[in-house]
Amino acid sequence: MHLLVTNCNTTAAMTEEIAAGARAAAGPGTTVTGLTPAWGPESAEGWLDSYLSAAAVLDTLRQYEGGCDAVVMAGFGEHGREGARELLGVPVVDITEAAAHLACLIGRRYAVITTLDRTRGQIEDSLHAAGVLANCAAVIGTGLGVLELGDPERTLEAFVQAAERAKEAGAEVLVLGCAGMTGLQRAVGDKLGLPVVDGVAAAVKLAESLVSLGLTTSKAGGYADPLPKRRQWGPPEQ
Amino acid sequence: MHLLVTNCNTTAAMTEEIAAGARAAAGPGTTVTGLTPAWGPESAEGWLDSYLSAAAVLDTLRQYEGGCDAVVMAGFGEHGREGARELLGVPVVDITEAAAHLACLIGRRYAVITTLDRTRGQIEDSLHAAGVLANCAAVIGTGLGVLELGDPERTLEAFVQAAERAKEAGAEVLVLGCAGMTGLQRAVGDKLGLPVVDGVAAAVKLAESLVSLGLTTSKAGGYADPLPKRRQWGPPEQ
Amino acid sequence: MHLLVTNCNTTAAMTEEIAAGARAAAGPGTTVTGLTPAWGPESAEGWLDSYLSAAAVLDTLRQYEGGCDAVVMAGFGEHGREGARELLGVPVVDITEAAAHLACLIGRRYAVITTLDRTRGQIEDSLHAAGVLANCAAVIGTGLGVLELGDPERTLEAFVQAAERAKEAGAEVLVLGCAGMTGLQRAVGDKLGLPVVDGVAAAVKLAESLVSLGLTTSKAGGYADPLPKRRQWGPPEQ
Amino acid sequence: MHLLVTNCNTTAAMTEEIAAGARAAAGPGTTVTGLTPAWGPESAEGWLDSYLSAAAVLDTLRQYEGGCDAVVMAGFGEHGREGARELLGVPVVDITEAAAHLACLIGRRYAVITTLDRTRGQIEDSLHAAGVLANCAAVIGTGLGVLELGDPERTLEAFVQAAERAKEAGAEVLVLGCAGMTGLQRAVGDKLGLPVVDGVAAAVKLAESLVSLGLTTSKAGGYADPLPKRRQWGPPEQ
Amino acid sequence: MHLLVTNCNTTAAMTEEIAAGARAAAGPGTTVTGLTPAWGPESAEGWLDSYLSAAAVLDTLRQYEGGCDAVVMAGFGEHGREGARELLGVPVVDITEAAAHLACLIGRRYAVITTLDRTRGQIEDSLHAAGVLANCAAVIGTGLGVLELGDPERTLEAFVQAAERAKEAGAEVLVLGCAGMTGLQRAVGDKLGLPVVDGVAAAVKLAESLVSLGLTTSKAGGYADPLPKRRQWGPPEQ
Amino acid sequence: MHLLVTNCNTTAAMTEEIAAGARAAAGPGTTVTGLTPAWGPESAEGWLDSYLSAAAVLDTLRQYEGGCDAVVMAGFGEHGREGARELLGVPVVDITEAAAHLACLIGRRYAVITTLDRTRGQIEDSLHAAGVLANCAAVIGTGLGVLELGDPERTLEAFVQAAERAKEAGAEVLVLGCAGMTGLQRAVGDKLGLPVVDGVAAAVKLAESLVSLGLTTSKAGGYADPLPKRRQWGPPEQ
Known part of the structure; x- marks a missing residue:
């Protein structure tokens, strides 16, 4: 099983720490990839940071090409969770x-x-x-x-x-x-x-639990796939 | 009094419609500027759109140089409100x-x-x-x-x-x-x-009310100014 | 626009103070009339006072012949608000x-x-x-x-x-x-x-807001006009 | 034990019916007096009626000279209950x-x-x-x-x-x-x-219960006796 | 009227004390029988005791042959109340x-x-x-x-x-x-x-109230009589 | 890891079915023992059954000598959960x-x-x-x-x-x-x-999660070990 763990900020050292914690919690057959968003705040401490982080993490997830069985979102109290549930077919668990x-x-x-x-x-x-x-x-x-x-x-x-x-x-x-x-x-x-x-440890176990039971996000309501439309992720280049 | 009205999506025609509605509701001494985010979704319909919109609107607000007495955020159910309250010294009212x-x-x-x-x-x-x-x-x-x-x-x-x-x-x-x-x-x-x-009309009147009473966002708690730090708004140019 | 501001007690000096506060908050085109109930408690401090005040204020409102565009009820935590919404066609805002x-x-x-x-x-x-x-x-x-x-x-x-x-x-x-x-x-x-x-200031602005947007109390439910019937306002004269 | 049962409206026939119901429910040693307010609405159907009724019932209670062991307030959903608890030393139960x-x-x-x-x-x-x-x-x-x-x-x-x-x-x-x-x-x-x-029957039994257990309204908080002050009950005579 | 008062524990002295309290509160025509469960904890202090107590009290009630007009369950915060409502046709009041x-x-x-x-x-x-x-x-x-x-x-x-x-x-x-x-x-x-x-006193008065009004547990929903089935009350003898 | 799965009723065939479901959900290193209470109802359908079941299951757990790493309680909506948390040092998860x-x-x-x-x-x-x-x-x-x-x-x-x-x-x-x-x-x-x-499957995964993270019931509050005292589990033999 492959878990993707997204940091909510751009500090790669913190991604490493989080991924290490995730690996310590993960079961024997689980591999963990830590993902640092390419943009956003260096740490998330407040609403502004949190909304910026949410968009950056979603942008990072939508461009991630590695595939995974579930996503763990490692920002405590940070936004984005429900957007990831729309975006992805795999389970999403927030810490x-x-x-x-x-x-x-x-x-x-x-x-x-x-x-x-x-x-x-x-x-x-x-x-x-x-x-x-x-x-x-x-x-x-x-x-x-x-x-x-x-x-x-x-x-x-x-x-x-x-x-x-x-x-x-x-x-x-x-x-x-x-x-x-x-x-x-x-x-x-x-x-x-x-x-x-x-x-982080809790989310890893819950994500593993969902995957092993074959459960994933319901697409029959608010978390249906995003509608196809034009979306501009970040400011236009000048 | 100058109100800034932010559309939550990139469709300029909708900004115009919103601004027209705002102007129709505004008092005699109030001018209204409609603001279309430079990036984001062309319409906001779901969580993914909403989080993308929130970051784009906050980015647009932080770069806006015109000054204003209050901000009306014109996305129904969209995110970002609390971030704008942190970012700005003027009152923020969401529709x-x-x-x-x-x-x-x-x-x-x-x-x-x-x-x-x-x-x-x-x-x-x-x-x-x-x-x-x-x-x-x-x-x-x-x-x-x-x-x-x-x-x-x-x-x-x-x-x-x-x-x-x-x-x-x-x-x-x-x-x-x-x-x-x-x-x-x-x-x-x-x-x-x-x-x-x-x-939109309701938010214009509430924003005018706050401004005329000299009331603005409390900075003594969760809406204190954002901490100074590195924040990357949008993907790095390649 | 003409706002009627009702004091909840019979102390005229307090009505004056309240009306002055209301005028200070009101917009340029708004006139304010303070209304002291003809009966009731000299100050409202508790449930008994509040219920007495409610009846007295409603009696005063129903007999007021001056007309107005909205009513502000200036008793903090006092009863009567919903009765005034039944009684009147104009918006009613409680402080x-x-x-x-x-x-x-x-x-x-x-x-x-x-x-x-x-x-x-x-x-x-x-x-x-x-x-x-x-x-x-x-x-x-x-x-x-x-x-x-x-x-x-x-x-x-x-x-x-x-x-x-x-x-x-x-x-x-x-x-x-x-x-x-x-x-x-x-x-x-x-x-x-x-x-x-x-x-008081808040209620003045909200009342002005409702009036200027053409909004008034819904008559389609609990605030429908009072049913016609015999009502004796105060003890029979002896 | 003597229970006072207050009708919420001025229709004496309804007071009689209520008192009869109360007597049917009352225990052997309980006498019931029905009390019709001297003023108020002929029936209580809505907020306006309810606030008018509350003041009239409280006025009637405060002038009642007969003494009683408890009061039953027989207006379903009508106001006044908490005022009676302030006013009286005996238990008050609303139907x-x-x-x-x-x-x-x-x-x-x-x-x-x-x-x-x-x-x-x-x-x-x-x-x-x-x-x-x-x-x-x-x-x-x-x-x-x-x-x-x-x-x-x-x-x-x-x-x-x-x-x-x-x-x-x-x-x-x-x-x-x-x-x-x-x-x-x-x-x-x-x-x-x-x-x-x-x-009505339920309130009679609960009032009897409180009286027989020696329990009455706490005066240590919101239901303390009303403060002494000038109160005008009903419009001044002209 | 005959009230059955069930102690929640096996300490007969406490049953006596409870029954004495119940008798002090009861009306003139009411007799009180205290019932000590034949098994269970000697005092109920916690969840384990409470669940054990619930089964023991229900077992005692179901085997009680004396008949009664209502049951008072005298365990503060203890379980079993809803089971007794299913089991019995008479009102059940918990202290x-x-x-x-x-x-x-x-x-x-x-x-x-x-x-x-x-x-x-x-x-x-x-x-x-x-x-x-x-x-x-x-x-x-x-x-x-x-x-x-x-x-x-x-x-x-x-x-x-x-x-x-x-x-x-x-x-x-x-x-x-x-x-x-x-x-x-x-x-x-x-x-x-x-x-x-x-x-205890409160429950006695409420039980008397229900009985004298002819009210008892609704059997039209969750408290319908228990379904007939095999139930083993306590460990099989060895 | 050894999980104990308790059926809430005495029907051994249902215990088997539940244990099979638990085994299907369990991870590779987990063994599952199904436990049928020695007494109680043959099925739990209502409050009476539920309280009887709770005592029987707790009695069965307290006498179980096999040891285990966690307990899954397999009665949907049945009582007993909190009692098991007091009784045991290992995590308890209810389905x-x-x-x-x-x-x-x-x-x-x-x-x-x-x-x-x-x-x-x-x-x-x-x-x-x-x-x-x-x-x-x-x-x-x-x-x-x-x-x-x-x-x-x-x-x-x-x-x-x-x-x-x-x-x-x-x-x-x-x-x-x-x-x-x-x-x-x-x-x-x-x-x-x-x-x-x-x-059942969900509880197995949550129990495994708690065990693998070294988490177990807090003993610092309501789930502290039961106080030592005399407890009679079931009717005295005659």
Whole structure:
């Protein structure tokens, strides 16, 4: 099985990290290709970035010629998911929803710990549209930017503080709300005695699950193939 | 007062129609500039189109040098609204939410009549995020594509049929769910004895209202200015 | 255009203040008449006052002979709105809903800061019925009574404290939850760096918007004209 | 125990009918006094009537000198309930909520069958505020006015038709949505094989329950006693 | 009238206490029989206990030969209620829902104070299914186990602390969330100035109400009589 | 990996069918053991059956000595899930929630097609508690009992009719709402052009996913290990 994992930003190092996380989660017969969009923001932190990212990722997907059995979209709370479901015949799983789906199975309430507070609204909307917001006790920001996650100690400390607030809000499970946080999973969990779900790993397992059951996106409604028409992807060359 | 009205697609004729509708609604001291994105889909009918449109409209707005007092985004159910609120210091009003806001004031329940069924999900999500979905009795598709709206008789007939279903669902007010439907407003309303709200006109009045009250987007939360970073708008030239 | 602005209580000085606020917000061609109900409570602070106020305001409206193009009902969270929509052919806008409608356009979540805690329930119910409760992060009382708002320093201080709690609850926009608070708008906003919406001003703009678009209350459902019947407005004379 | 049962309109014959229904439901030690408001509408069918009724009923209650152990408010979907809770030290039970409370105990979903369609909104809002809307499958109008309920055959037929729609909507229990419908209870129930709850009877039992348990309205929040102030109940004499 | 009151656990002393509470609440013509399940947990504190309890209580009910006019199920937040509604022709009232129904009548928001935090989820689910969760401000645990309630001073103190949190969450009425807490009602209420509802007493009054009105469980839907089939109640003897 | 799959009823043939379905879905390294409860109902169709089944399944699980890596509970809409999460250290996945989780990934709205109408309430409650009810467009009964599913033609016809109603309600994906329906999946899907999710297969993949990611039930809240106490599983021997 071949999974395509799309980063939501243009930072190739982050694509690598994400792909490594995906490979660690993937089953024995699964190969993973990380895809960095050719354009878009260097990191996605807010609505503007997210919409730019969505178009760039969709453009990258539509031009990808390698074929795949499923796509994992690795932008936490980022847009584009439903467009990819229209565009492709293979299943599409977004890491936001994926983490929430698994979190619901192992606790009555979960919380998302993310980077900047400003991204909370997008995450809430994404979980709502995916149908898994009901058992979310809180979406909590650490105040750290995506590109600041490099300092592991500071990141861990900020996470643990946010996780304490999550527990007070009733969360029994934590979701790491950023694709680049994969490394934190074990450290945070050990410190807090709570299971911690990483979206990339969750999405890989869900994508494998759909593929192995022969399930793919319904084309009988909102995710029907895009209508043929003229579309200009990016500004005209001058 | 100068309003910028952004079409969500690249069809300049539709921009003209929208701008004409906006001018008809605008107050005496208001000038209206219609803006056609330089790239994107020729019509927005589905998630893929919507995400492509969002990026193209945001790119167009960020490069617009004319200045304005407020922006009206004329894509019914299309994405991008929150990104424009981050990007700009002036108020941003989307025609989807605008129509719903006014509809709530003149009836207990409203319904949206739109083009293709496939766009219903986007409209529901857009109304939900805007906080005005609660009194929406139904979002109903006519089965007509955006570019088929040219035939007025067929369009009117399809609308009246959809409107009957809306009344059965409890709607007391109708919202025209497409920027290019402005002409239908009076015809449908007369035929059905229900008020019909056009999103472009509604958004113009709400934008004028905000400007005249000195209100603009809060920058104290999710709509803070975008963080400075590298962003590549469109594919690199080859 | 002629707007009728109804105070919800019998305190004429408050009617004047409200009418002044309405005039400050109104467009150049709009005249404003303030209307003090001939009976009712001297201030509306609770359910009993609110129901008494509703009947008195409706009685005043039904006897008003001056004609008007729209009605603004200036009681925050007070009852009567839907009765006025039945009674009249012109649009009716209540300051509670109006403030919320505009607040939704400039922030993802808003909060209402009101007078006494006891009025919170009415405000929540009014926003719910109007279809705009979804994005309300909190309704917060300052502990000040309507007639205590005269002391500007104490009022400002109480508001700023309440506003801090609103921000913690996620509000990005504040709504002044009392008709007599209009003066506070700028002071609070400056102090907090948040946009502050005044209901009277918001309602004036929304009423003007509806009138200029030729929209008025749907008579095709719950707001149909009242049935003709015997109604005794107030106790029989003895 | 002495129960005061307030009619919501000025039609004394209807007060008698309601009081008779209340007496039939009351326990052996309970006496029932029917109270007709001295002013208000001759029947309550819509928002205007409802707000007028609310003030008139509250005025009647505040002037009632007979004392009582609890009050039953017999207007289905009419306003005033929360005002009476502020005004009085004894428990107040409204027939709308009462019927819903008992209906929830004997079926998973209930429906309300009422008179005119135009009153549906008020009923929904009343059930929502009372906290018992969640299991309501539908509120359905028969198209009959309050004062048309005199023709038993026509009324029964209209009810049975509405009840069929209620069953299709998932209702397992019916609520008679009008104080004057008490006689229908057995007839409709027999015809449909569904339990039918009458609000007057339900409210009598709930009022008796509260009194016998020593429970009454909490004064620690929104239902605290009304603040002392000038209130003019009805127009000044001329 | 004969009420059967089922304890949810096998501790006969608790059955006695519950039956005493029920008798104190019952009307003059009502006799109360307490029923201890022949098997199950000695106290119900969590999901496992609750499901075990549900089967044991249903087994006990189905084998009970004494006849009765209604059943009160005295396990706060415990399962089984809907099964008893299928099984029996007489009304079934659970103390969880009963307390909430009465609490809604005497305050705008109520809170449940229960024993261990771990039972909060069950209580929320039970109130949700019963249709009365909407006005619940909070379900709060005291940290005391069911069998620790014997120490009255410690229990009272723990309750008063929890009640303070309930008031901050907006509760105007408290519900005692455990069948064995009946004694606390007056003590907590006096200390806090809030009405306190005991579920056993509430359920007795609601059961009496249904019986005296001739209302019983609808058999026209989900609570139809169980289908005849082989059912093995408990492990086969060896 | 060793999965334990518990049937909810005592019909061993159905356990075999379920285990076969589970094995067909399982990955190469997974072994599946089907477990028939030693007591309980021969089929679960309603609340009484469901509560009896829950206790029997929990009793069977607690006595199972074989060890396992995860448990799949194969009763659609049946109770017990949360009790198993308390009881066990390994992940527990119920087929109801599992089907919904996967369905949400491949369509905007899903519907459940189940056996008898009477089980709809349980399924709705189970999906609600699991946090995945939001995108469920409908739960529809075919009118067939669990043990009538043996006639494939009649079953297929009933399903296709129910599925048509599901599509009208907006469903884009179908869920087979009964453990014994596994065989229908392909037939129904082919006939309708909609993806069809089988709960047993879905639960197997989700259980494998959790195990392979090292995730298991959070013990930091409501699913903590059961408290040690006396519990009598089934009636005392006589």
